[in-house]
Amino acid sequence: MKEKISESFIQTIYPKILYYGTPVLLLTTLNEDNSTNISPMSSSWALGYSIVLGMSSTSKAYENICRHQECVINLPDSSLWTNVEKIALLTGKKPIPSFKEEMGFQFEKDKFGVSGLTPTLSNLVSPMRIQECPIQMEAKVVDIRSLKQTPSLVAVETEVVHVHVHSDIILRDNYIDPSKWSPLIYNFRHYFGLGEELGKTSRSET
Numbered sequence: 126m127k128e129k130i131s132e133s134f135i136q137t138i139y140p141k142i143l144y145y146g147t148p149v150l151l152l153t154t155l156n157e158d159n160s161t162n163i164s165p166m167s168s169s170w171a172l173g174y175s176i177v178l179g180m181s182s183t184s185k186a187y188e189n190i191c192r193h194q195e196c197v198i199n200l201p202d203s204s205l206w207t208n209v210e211k212i213a214l215l216t217g218k219k220p221i222p223s224f225k226e227e228m229g230f231q232f233e234k235d236k237f238g239v240s241g242l243t244p245t246l247s248n249l250v251s252p253m254r255i256q257e258c259p260i261q262m263e264a265k266v267v268d269i270r271s272l273k274q275t276p277s278l279v280a281v282e283t284e285v286v287h288v289h290v291h292s293d294i295i296l297r298d299n300y301i302d303p304s305k306w307s308p309l310i311y312n313f314r315h316y317f318g319l320g321e322e323l324g325k326t327s328r329s330e331t
């Protein structure tokens with residue numbers, strides 16, 4: 126248990142970044158020529174088989190899901206962080222949005238080639254999934270909403286329709302073994318793995 130913190134110990138700041146530690150996902154979407162784009166993302170949450178993605182409308186991913194309402198939510202494990210970082214400053218969008226060009230982004234169509242990741246056919250959707258990612262969730266896009274406060278950002282509601290999991294992290298047929306699954310965490314723009322297990326909720330079935 127952590128010691129009680131006195132109020133005088135707490136400061137007010139205006140953090141430049143609020144990415145407070147969420148799993149990285151690699152979203153695959155269908156380009157206009159039926160090839161597959163990969164977009165690294167960290168804004169997502171899952172409830173049941175619904176997954177909501179937080180996305181910039183300036184991305185190729187957004188353009189692709191507006192045209193073709195399917196995607197694969199691929200979850201890399203922590204060992205894949207360098208593969209993710211190889212495509213961090215790339216976009217499949219052409220022309221490159223000017224603000225991204227100023228940030229040093231470059232156009233790249235073949236993000237599989239650059240990242241060293243392997244495309245593999247999906248079962249129920251057209252975008253390829255990523256073989257090296259231990260969890261690959263095929264999904265249909267159900268709804269796209271602009272954020273009220275920042276309309277250039279969108280919340281993309283998806284419904285997962287098929288889940289592929291590497292055998293070595295499966296527990297008793299239909300569970301993911303949390304002691305074997307090691308998500309890649311995006312922690313204030315630094316990549317982390319998980320630490321040791323601390324305990325489990327009373328609702329855990331494993």
Ligand SMILES: Cc1cc2nc3c(=O)[nH]c(=O)nc-3n(C[C@H](O)[C@H](O)[C@H](O)COP(=O)(O)O)c2cc1C
Pocket residue numbers: 149162163164165166167168169179180181183184185186187209210212213214215216217218311
């Ligand atoms: C680890 C990581 C996490 C990111 N998270 C998000 C995110 O949650 N939402 C988003 O719109 N962009 C996110 N980005 C930025 C996109 O990956 C970037 O805009 C990229 O150009 C998108 O590719 P695309 O334009 O080909 O779709 C993230 C980048 C990295 C490296």
